[in-house]
Amino acid sequence: MTRRSVITGTGSALPPRRVSNAELAREIDTSDEWIVERTGIRARHIAADGETTATLAADAARKALEAAGIAASDIGLIVLATATPDQTFPASATRVQTMLGIDDCIAFDVAAVCTGFLYALAVADNMVKGGMADRALVIGSETFSRILDWEDRGTCVLFGDGAGALVLEAQEGGDVGILASRLHADGRHNDLLYVDGGPSTTGTVGKLRMKGREVFRHAVVNLAEVMNEVMAAAGHAPDEIDWLIPHQANKRILDATAKKLGLSPDKVVVTVDQHANTSAASVPLALDTAVRDGRVKKGDLIVLEAMGGGFTWGASVIRY
Template sequence: MPRRSVITGTGSALPPGVVTNQDLAGRLDTSDEWIVERTGIHQRRIAAPEVKTSDLAVEAAEKAMAAAGVTAADIDLIVVATATPDDTFPATATRVQAKLGVRRGAAFDIAAVCSGFVYALTVADALLKSGGHSRALVIGAELFSRILDWEDRTTAVLFGDGAGAVVLEARDAGDRGILAARLHADGRHADLLYVDGGPGSTGTVGKLRMKGREVFRHAVANLSSVVGEVLEDAGLAPADVDWLVPHQANARILEATARKLNLPIERVVMTVGSHANTSAASVPLALDAAVTDGRIQVGDICLLEAMGGGFTWGAVLLRF
C-alpha cells in the first residue's frame, strides 16, 4: 500500500523581545502608519544577541514533538530550512539533532530563503514515502535580524525572528497527508532579493537587499501559478481549500493572492501583523497559530505556499 506523509504535531518559538513600528520610527525615517499601510506589519520579534537559530529551532521542535506525542527516539530525519544558520558548517540540523538527543537517521539544512519550509516539507515527504525514514522533524528557523541593514527603512521594518516546526509521519495511504507538492526556481532574478555577502566563498559580511516593487510583482504571479498546479495535481479547486497558509511577506501580497484564487480573506491565515516576515519560519509559524487556536482541524484541506530569494517558490497541498 502506498505511503503518505501526515502532519501529526506542530510547534513554534518566538523570541520574547517585541519591536513595534513606533520603536523603529524612533530610529528610522518611517512611521507606524507608513509601515502598516504598505505591509500590514505592526510588530516583530527580535532575538537577544546570545540566541542562535538552533535554539529557536529546538524550542519549536520540542513543542511539535509534544503535540505529536513522540520522543527523540521516534525521530529519524531532521530537515531545517534556514538562511541564517548557526555556522557556515556543520548544518544547523545537526546542532538541533544533538540538542534534542536524536541519535539516528539523517539531518541536513535546506537553503531556499522564504520558500525554505515548503522546500523542506517536500523533500521530507519524498524521503518518507521512499521508505527510508519513518518520522521527520521539518523546521523553519530564522534570525533575520542578524542580516538586516538597520539603517535601510525599506527592509529593516519588514523582517523578524522565529521558528516553526512540524512532525511529519509516514503512514499507509489514507485520507490525511500531503496530496501534492510543486517546487520552482529561477536564478535569473537573484539580484532582486539577496544578501550582498556572507559566509562562504565571498569571505564578507552581508546584509539583505531587496527591490520590493519587482519582488511583489513576481510573487503574486508565481504564487498564483504554483497554487494552480498543486490543485490540478490533486484534482481539487480553490473552493475545496479550507485554509490558505501562505508565506507571511506582506499583507498586500496575501490579499492579492487570495483575490486571484477567489478565496475569501477569512480563509487566509495571516500572522504577518504580529510576526512580520520570518522567512522560512513564517509558514510553519502561521500553521501552528491556526492549529493552536482551533481554526485548522483534522481533515481540513490546507494549502501552503511561499516565494523567496533566488527566486524560489513552491506549494504543498495537504489534508491536515
Template sequence: MSDAAFRAVIKGTGSALPKQRVSNSELAQRVDTSDAWITERTGIKYRHIAGPDETTATLAAKAAEQALDAAGMQASDIDLIIVATATPDQTFPASATIVQNILGANGGVAFDVAAVCSGFLYAFSVAESMIRAGSAKNALVIGSETFSRILDWEDRTTCVLFGDGAGAVVLSGETGERGVLATKLHADGQHNQLLYVDGGPSTTGTVGKLRMKGQEVFRHAVTNLADVMAEVLTAADLPASDIDWVVPHQANARIINATVRKLGLSPDKVVLTVDQHANTSAASVPLALDVAVRDGRIKKGDLVVLEAMGGGFTWGASIVRF
C-alpha cells in the same frame, strides 16, 4: 487515491519566538519610519528580534520540542531532521545537527536546506519524499531564522519587514486519506539581484546584508504564487472551492491579499500572522500553521494549502489533508 495510499502526515506542530517583541512605534525610534508608513505598505505591526542567547538553532529546537509534544512523540522517535534556514548558526556544520544534539536525537539524518522564504516548503517536500520512499519514518521539518542578524538597519525599506522566529512540524508515514496530496516547487535564478544578501564565504568572506527591490519582488510574487497554487490544485485534482485554509508565506499582507483575489478565494480562509511576526522567511509558513492549529482554526481533516516565495527566486505550494 485509495484508503491504502501511503502518505506523509502532519502529526504535530510547534513554534518559537524570541523574547523581545518590537512594535512599529518602537522601531521608529531607531529608524526613519512610522507605524502608519509600515502598516499601510505591509500590514506589519510587530516583530520579534533575537537576543544574544537566541539563535536559529535554539529557536528551532524549541519549536521542535513543541511539535514533538503535540505529536505525542519523543526525540528518539525522529530519524530525520531538516532545518530550512538562510541564517544558520555557523557556515558549517548544519544547524540541523545542532538541533539534533539539543534534542538528543543523535544518529539519524540531519541537514539544512537553503531556499530562503520557500525553504520550509523545499524541506517539507524532501522529508515527504524520503518518508514515502521508506528512507525515514518520522521527520522533523523546521523553518527557523534570525534575519535581524543580516538586516541593514540604515535601510528603512527592508529592515522594517523582517523578524525572527521558528516553526516546526512532525511528519510520519501513514496509510489513509490524511497527509500530503501534492507539492509543486520552482526556481528561477535569473532574478538573483532582486532579493539577495551582498556577502558570503566564497565571495566576500563576510555574512553580508539583505538587499531587495521591493516593487519587482511584489510583482513576481503575486503572479508566481497564484500560478503555483493553481498548479498544485490541478495536481491533486481538487477545485479551489474545496480549500479550507491557505497558510501563505507571511511577507506582506498586500501580496497575500492580491494572490488570494487572483484565485477567487475568500480572505476568511487565509491565515494571517504577518501583523504579529513580520516576515520570518523560512519560519513564516510553519509558524503561521502552528498558530492556526493551536487556536483551533485548522482541524483534523481540513484541506490546507501551504505556499511561499523567496529569494532565488524560489517558490512553491503544497496541499495537505491535515
C-alpha cells in the same frame, strides 16, 4: 497501500523581545502608519544574544514533538530550512539534533530562503514515503535580524526572527497527509532579492538587499500560478480549500494572491502583523498558530505556499 506523510504535531517559537513599529520609529526614519499601510506589519520579534537559529528551531521542535505525543528518539530525519544558519558548517540541523538529545538520525539544512520550508517539506515527504525514515521533523528557523541593514528603512522594518516546526509520520492508506507539492526556481532574478556577501565571494555574511516593487509583482503572479498547478496535481479545485496558509511577507501580497485565486480573505491565515516576515519560518509559524487556535481542524484541506529569493517558489496541498 499508499504510504503517506501525515502531520501529527506542530510547534513554534518566537524570541521574547517584541519590537513594535513605534519602537522602530524612535531609531529610524519611519512610522507605524507607514509600515502598516504598506505591509500590514505591526511588530516583529528580535533574537537576543545567545538566541540563534538552532536554539529557536529546537524550541519549536520540542513543542511539535509534544503535540505529536512522541519522543525525540523516535525521529529518524531532521530537515531544517534556513538562510541564517548558526555556522557556515556544519548544518544547524545537527545542532538541533544534539539539543534534542538524538544520538543518530539523518539531519541536514535546506537553503531556499522564504520558500525553504516548502522545499524542506517536499524533501522530507519524499524521504518518508520512500522509507528512509518513519518520522521526521521539518523545521523553518531564521534570525534575519542578523543580516539586516538597520539604516535601510525599506527592508529592516519587514523582517523578524522565529521558528516553526512540524512532525511528519508515515501512515499506510487513508486520504490524509501531503497530497501534492510543486517547487520552482528562476535564478535570473537574483539581483531583486539577495544578500551581498558570502564565504566564497566576500568572506563576510553580508546584508539583505531587495527591490520591493519588482518582488511584489513576481510574487503575485508566481504564487497564483503554483497554487493552480498544485491543486490540479492533487485533484482538487481552489474552491475546495479550507485554509490557505501563505508565506507571511506582506499583507498586500496575501490579499492580491487570494483575490487572483478567487479565495475569500476569511480562508487566508494571516500572522504577518504579529511577527513580520520570518522567511522560512513564516509558513510553519502561521500553521501552528492556526492549529492551536482551532481554525485548522483534522480533515481540513489546507494549502501552504511561499516565494523567496532566488527566485524560488512552491506550494503543497495537505489533508490535515
